[in-house]
Amino acid sequence: MELREWAMRVFCADCLEEKLVAPIGGLQELTDHQPGAPMGWRQPPRAATLKIAPKHQRKKFPHPSSLDRQDMRVRSLHAFANHELMALEMMAWALLAFPAADKPFRKGLAKILLDEQRHFRLYAQRLAAMGVQFGELPLNDHFWRAGANIADPLDWICTMHLTFEQSNLDHAPYYAKRFREVDDFESSQLMQQIFEDEIHHVRFGSCWLKHYQPPDTPLFELFASHCTLTNPPSRAMGAEFQEQARRDAGLDDEFIRSLRAWQSVG
Ligand SMILES: [Fe+2]
Numbered sequence: 001m002e003l004r005e006w007a008m009r010v011f012c013a014d015c016l017e018e019k020l021v022a023p024i025g026g027l028q029e030l031t032d033h034q035p036g037a038p039m040g041w042r043q044p045p046r047a048a049t050l051k052i053a054p055k056h057q058r059k060k061f062p063h064p065s066s067l068d069r070q071d072m073r074v075r076s077l078h079a080f081a082n083h084e085l086m087a088l089e090m091m092a093w094a095l096l097a098f099p100a101a102d103k104p105f106r107k108g109l110a111k112i113l114l115d116e117q118r119h120f121r122l123y124a125q126r127l128a129a130m131g132v133q134f135g136e137l138p139l140n141d142h143f144w145r146a147g148a149n150i151a152d153p154l155d156w157i158c159t160m161h162l163t164f165e166q167s168n169l170d171h172a173p174y175y176a177k178r179f180r181e182v183d184d185f186e187s188s189q190l191m192q193q194i195f196e197d198e199i200h201h202v203r204f205g206s207c208w209l210k211h212y213q214p215p216d217t218p219l220f221e222l223f224a225s226h227c228t229l230t231n232p233p234s235r236a237m238g239a240e241f242q243e244q245a246r247r248d249a250g251l252d253d254e255f256i257r258s259l260r261a262w263q264s265v266g
């Protein structure tokens with residue numbers, strides 16, 4: 001199966017089952033001979049039950065101190081599941097948007113797309129075990145809003161892998177801890193699993209950032225200059241800064257120092 005064909009099928013799917021479809025024959029059977037013409041950003045179609053809710057209907061993200069309540073944990077997990085769904089739609093879009101990118105870049109993206117499909121399923125299954133179907137709560141378009149401002153693979157890695165996914169190096173272990181504190185061990189283990197995978201996704205971003213780095217441009221400067229306006233480097237961090245996870249993801253000490261300094265300025 002051609003990479004483009006699979007990405008198009010996922011991106012254009014208007015039902016959940018199709019968005020989660022695996023490539024025929026698995027990742028190793030995917031070919032990339034006809035990547036096609038670049039596709040500009042547009043919002044992917046959604047089933048009627050999974051439409052983005054108007055702003056006034058959206059619910060606030062629960063305060064960590066409220067997570068002893070099951071409905072608040074459900075609300076958090078539902079928001080995380082929505083992030084996974086948007087992430088997989090955007091990974092599919094990136095494959096369609098950047099047909100001329102290096103082949104290993106595109107293959108790496110395909111692998112991450114598969115991971116995001118798996119992550120979505122894990123959250124949806126956890127929600128179902130807690131009595132809620134994904135889509136029962138209002139959905140936002142958080143990641144999608146960045147789409148129109150991503151013009152090339154460098155913008156893409158800085159926004160998706162090094163901002164949204166990097167922030168999950170803090171969020172995921174933070175919520176693993178919070179869920180454990182209220183004895184929700186299943187949700188805690190799920191967050192831990194997401195955290196471990198996210199290190200690889202951020203590593204993909206850091207490897208390609210280094211690949212695109214011009215001589216004499218510090219890595220952090222390159223990153224910061226390719227973040228979208230509404231997603232500055234401060235969005236790449238959560239409540240508890242995980243330094244080691246960033247090192248494991250291939251970010252060097254200077255990058256990590258600069259990011260933390262940005263936090264104290266911003
Ligand atoms: Fe994910």
Ligand SMILES: [Fe+2]
Nearest residue numbers: 087165198201
């Ligand atoms: Fe990810």
